[in-house]
Structure formats: C-alpha cells, structure tokens
Amino acid sequence: MSNDCANEQDDGNLTRIRFTNHLRSNAEGIQCVKLSEASEIRSSTNCAFRNKLSDKAYHKIFETLFKAVLTEKSLFLTAAKTGSEKTQTGAATRLTACADALRVVVEAGVTKLKIKTVEAIAEHIIQTLPTTDSGYCKPLVQHYLQAFGTLFKHQANVERIKRSTWLDIVDFFVQGINQFLADNEGRPSSLTNSFSAPKSIMSSGQTQSQHSLTRSNVEESFHILLLFISASNAPLAEGYLVVVDTTMRFLQLQGFHASQLHQRAFSILNVCLQFTRINHVYYTQTVARDVIPAISRLWQGKAVAKDEMLNSVRDEMLIFLFNVHLHLERGIMDDETSELLFKIEDLLDILRADYARRSDRDQLELEDLEMADFGAKLRNDTPFQLRIFKLRPHNHRAERNWAHLQVIGMLDRLVNLGNTPRGFSTADEQEQEVDNRPRKRQRIAQPADHLLDPLRSDDASMRMAALQALPFVLENRQLHSPLLMELLALLQTCAGDKRGNIASWALLAIAR
Numbered sequence: 001m002s003n004d005c006a007n008e009q010d011d012g013n014l015t016r017i018r019f020t021n022h023l024r025s026n027a028e029g030i031q032c033v034k035l036s037e038a039s040e041i042r043s044s045t046n047c048a049f050r051n052k053l054s055d056k057a058y059h060k061i062f063e064t065l066f067k068a069v070l071t072e073k074s075l076f077l078t079a080a081k082t083g084s085e086k087t088q089t090g091a092a093t094r095l096t097a098c099a100d101a102l103r104v105v106v107e108a109g110v111t112k113l114k115i116k117t118v119e120a121i122a123e124h125i126i127q128t129l130p131t132t133d134s135g136y137c138k139p140l141v142q143h144y145l146q147a148f149g150t151l152f153k154h155q156a157n158v159e160r161i162k163r164s165t166w167l168d169i170v171d172f173f174v175q176g177i178n179q180f181l182a183d184n185e186g187r188p189s190s191l192t193n194s195f196s197a198p199k200s201i202m203s204s205g206q207t208q209s210q211h212s213l214t215r216s217n218v219e220e221s222f223h224i225l226l227l228f229i230s231a232s233n234a235p236l237a238e239g240y241l242v243v244v245d246t247t248m249r250f251l252q253l254q255g256f257h258a259s260q261l262h263q264r265a266f267s268i269l270n271v272c273l274q275f276t277r278i279n280h281v282y283y284t285q286t287v288a289r290d291v292i293p294a295i296s297r298l299w300q301g302k303a304v305a306k307d308e309m310l311n312s313v314r315d316e317m318l319i320f321l322f323n324v325h326l327h328l329e330r331g332i333m334d335d336e337t338s339e340l341l342f343k344i345e346d347l348l349d350i351l352r353a354d355y356a357r358r359s360d361r362d363q364l365e366l367e368d369l370e371m372a373d374f375g376a377k378l379r380n381d382t383p384f385q386l387r388i389f390k391l392r393p394h395n396h397r398a399e400r401n402w403a404h405l406q407v408i409g410m411l412d413r414l415v416n417l418g419n420t421p422r423g424f425s426t427a428d429e430q431e432q433e434v435d436n437r438p439r440k441r442q443r444i445a446q447p448a449d450h451l452l453d454p455l456r457s458d459d460a461s462m463r464m465a466a467l468q469a470l471p472f473v474l475e476n477r478q479l480h481s482p483l484l485m486e487l488l489a490l491l492q493t494c495a496g497d498k499r500g501n502i503a504s505w506a507l508l509a510i511a512r
Contacts, residue, residue, distance in 0.1 A: 055114045092139040099143035106147045115160045126172040145220040158231040173221045183212045222264040236275045251294040257301040258313040266316035273323045288324035292343045318403045325410045332418045341418035348411040356465035368398035409472030455490040467505035471512045
C-alpha cells in the first residue's frame, strides 16, 4: 500500500512539473501560459489533475499562475500608459491565457481544495481584477469570474470560508455591479457601504470607468452573489442591506425585457426576503412597495409562453409576491395615500390581461385538477389546493398556471381591502354607505366592475380567464349580498354556454 501511495505521489509531482514547464515556455522566460497550451491543459485535466494531484500540488500550481498574472498585469498596465500597443496586446494575450488556465485548474480540483487554497484563490482574484483607475483588468475578467463561480458553486467552499472573507467577497461583487449601473446611467453610484471593502475598490462608484464590467460579467457577478447568500451559514444579518439595495437598483434601472440577469436578481431578493420578512418587517415592506413597478414593467415585456428563460423569471417574480403579500397588506392598511394601491391595481390588471391572452394549452385545464370530496376531511397535503379542487401532482406546467391564478386572487383581495373604507365590515357594506367612525382618511369603495365585467364580455378568452381566476378570488374573500347575487346570475348564464369548458368552469365557481 505504501508503494502505491508513493507511486501516486510521484505521478502527481510529475504532472505538476509538466504543467509548470508549460507556464515557463514563454519565449521571454516569463512564467505564463500560451493559448494553445490552455487547450492542452484542459484536455488532460480530468484524467491527470483530478485523480493525481493533492491540494498541496494544486496550491503550488496556483502560486505559479498568480506570479505570472501579476507580472503580465504590470506589463499590460505600463504599456497602456506609455502607449506601446504591441507590448500591451502581447501582455493581454498572455493574461487571458493565464486566466483561462486558472479557470481550468479550478474546474479540475474544486472538490479537492482545502480552505486555505480556496481563500488564496478568492483573495488573488478580488485583489488582482481591479485597476488603479477604479476599473477592471479586461483580459482577466471573463475567465476569473467564471473561475470564481466554479470555485464556489461547490457549496462546501462557501460554507467553510471565514466570515470576514465572505463579507469582502460579497462587497467586491456588490461594488462591481454598482459601478456597472453608475457607468450605464451616466451618474455616480449612491450606494453606501455597510461594511468594509478591499481598499483597491473603495473608490469604485465615484467616477465612470471605461473598464467597468460588461452585462455578461454582471450576470456572473449576480450568480456568485446568489451562491454566497444561499449558504446555510451566510451572515445575512451583516450583508443583506447592500445586496438587496443593489439588486433593487438594478431592477429599477435595467430595461423592459426580462433576461437571465433578472431571474438571478429576483432569486437573490427571494433568498434575502426569507431572512428580512421575519427579522426586518418594515424593510421588507419597503422592498415590496418599490419592486412592484419593476414586476409590472418586466411582465409586460415580450412574452412567449414556451420561452423557458422568461418563464423562469416569472417564476421568481411570483415567488416574490408570495413572500411579500402580507407585507403589502400591512402597507395598504398604513398607506396615507393611494400610491401603493394604484401600483397593486396596475399589476393585477397586467396579470389578468396576460393570462387572458394565452392559448387554451397555456392556461389551467380541467384535466390538471382533482375534485374535492366534500364528505371527506380536507387534507393539507399540497400547497396547490382550494376547497373545491386541487392540482394533480407532478405537473410543472400546471403549477405555473396555478401560481399565476393564485397571485391574481391574492392581489384582488388586496385591491378590495384598499378600496374598502376604513371601519367597514362586510355587514356594514350591506347596511350603510358611509361609516361615521373616525379614521385616517376617506376611501371610497370602488364598484366591482373588474370582477363582473370580464364575465359579461363577448370575448371567450377573457370570460374563460375570469372564470378560472374566480375560485382563487373567492377563496379568501366574502362578497356582500347584492354583488353575490349579480355574480351568481352571470355564472348561471355562463353555465348554459354551449362551449363545454366555459360551462364547466362556471359550475366550479358556483360550487365555490
């Protein structure tokens, strides 16, 4: 056994020596990797490095790469100042090759690296990427960010790092995103640090830089932030504020078309809200209020029902609304103006209109449902359940449609609450028009046209969408007698419709 171990160690040392020789093959004698050699290293990585090299061997390889990068970066920056284009181009090529080589080695050894090596890589990247002009070293950015993401995609690496390192890394990527936003908006960042950042990036966000991150780099940065805040031991109490504020700023400033970037941004908000919605209620209420317009804007972007990327963004937005709907309710109760109510009404109209535009195949179908047994005890064995029916299990497409309708029901309840004068109960609405008890402000109850008008429509798709949403609307809302009688009359008409699907959904709403 000892001979086998010795042979394995010798093989690992031989592999490391060969790799180091690759680094030293530059014609000028500088330790650096050529682009062609990066491909060679990549092809031999899995069979050689993963099986043979120990953490100690990996650490030595990384040290060699670090020295090569620092040498070439110095040459690159000097050439940029002196205007030596040829020297700068050569240094940039070698820097890109070194960064690619580091990414490849990280991929090979990510599960074998000890925490000391992991932190050394992280420290090297966040100290080496920035330049003195508050920008970033472009030849390194792409591969270094990919290497960082690969390194910490292995969740154990995130959970093992020191708290101070976690804070430095999170702050580094927050500042990078903030710099991108400042440069693209043409004005300095307003974000204030809540904890210390590496000195090399403290000035980022104060001036525009021609070397800021690209949109692709920002997408990778959001991915890394998501990995860090998702760790089970993440110190969110110290880092959530800058993460959420920067993410909200991105959502408020960036475009009308949903992208993978937006999906990651909402994922970050949803992770942080799991902490703040209990520990920082007022802050969560503020976040909910400010993000609603961004959801309305993005939901109206180009929509393709079978666009999985768009659907994943909408999934995260629906999860966000589930997380904050009770905070929105508190906000409506406390709101001295109608601003929040108007935002929620706009979003409700957008969600209703979007659902009505969908084809039958992209809406909830009767085949997706299981009817309730009214004689049996109600079982809470699934979140996709109302009093009269529930969703058949293992139907991902139908779950999305269900969530969409359930959010419509939740928002409708909030709008109804906001349009009900203070001090009114359902019984009060039946007996009197005005409540004489003192309250902060007068609210005039709005007519229920948004509930009844779609059922009167000649547009079959609009009627179908309204009928499907009705059980979700009525699940947590009591109607006063005049409105209920008018609704039942319309449902009776729909139940006699020759189109079987409209009649069936009308009967389900009546059963509710």
